[in-house]
Amino acid sequence: MSDLEEHDALHRLLGGYLLGGLDEADTDRLDEHLHDCADCRAELDRLAPVPEMLQRLPDARHLGGGAPLAVSPTARPTQQNIEGLLSRMRAEKTKETRVNRVRWLAAAAVVMIAAAAIGYGIFTNGRVPQGTTPEALPSVELVTTQFESAPGSGLTGSAVLTPKEWGVAIALDVSRMSGNGPFLCLMRSKGGGTEQSAVWGDTGNGSAKVNGASSFKIGDVDAVLITDRDGKVLGTASVT
Structure with missing residues (x-):
């Protein structure tokens, strides 16, 4: 048998x-x-x-x-x-x-590590140089400056400038604006040129939080200006 x-x-x-x-x-x-x-x-x-x-x-x-x-x-x-x-x-x-549970946990860990690596690549715009660790990447240095009001204006607030490859991004937080809108944010270069970086309308309470941008490099920016629709300067924030 x-x-x-x-x-x-x-x-x-x-x-x-x-x-x-x-x-x-x-x-x-x-x-x-x-x-x-x-x-x-x-x-x-x-x-x-x-x-x-x-x-x-x-x-x-x-x-x-x-x-x-x-x-x-x-x-x-x-x-x-x-x-x-x-x-x-x-x-x-x-x-x-x-044994099967250990194998499953190991596979899950691999997936989580891979997902974290993909997420890091997304948040860094995929520009991490090969062989470069996150700790070795240069940190972005923000520039924060305060507005000084022009004569006859009570404008107060701040501007935060963030360096970008293409220029600079700006975040405004201002209050006590007076005059007629629309209001403009202008960036002035050290060479005397200006670029409009943001525009917004009347807010009712004179306060606004606005984001904008300019093609000027951070090292070329001399000042940030806020004007009304007639071009009257309401406040200036110097960038040193």
Whole structure:
């Protein structure tokens, strides 16, 4: 008999093994087989509740009107033997589950690291030089300057200038503006040229928070000016 035929023959005896219906020779053969066959142990685990279920059925000892059902609590194999086999099988399942969980966590960690790396590339506009760590990147130095009001104006506030590759971005936070809108923010270069960097309308309370930009490089900016629609200067913030 081949190994496969032997396996199939013993597999068919599992029901009788649980119900104590095998002779001593078949029980010993199946005992030895179960220690080395995971498939049969899995089937044994699936069938393990059957004897108890049969005992609980109404008239279980006379099903079908035939002979009493032989489910002997003292028949071989012993309950300890079955439980020992099932415990071994469940321990193997637990070990396999634990290994699979560790592998899953490791894969998840790789995905999270990759996502973090992609996110870093996005927030740095993908311009991180090869071989350069984030700590080695130059920090952006912001320039903050305060407005001085022009004669007859009560304008107060600040301007924050951020260097960019293409020029400079500006964030205005001003209040106590007077005059007629629209109001303009102008950047004046050290060479005397000016560029309009922002424009906005009347705010009702004389306060505004506005963002703008200029093509001037940060090192070329001399001052930031706020004017009304007639060109009257309301305040100047010098950039040193």
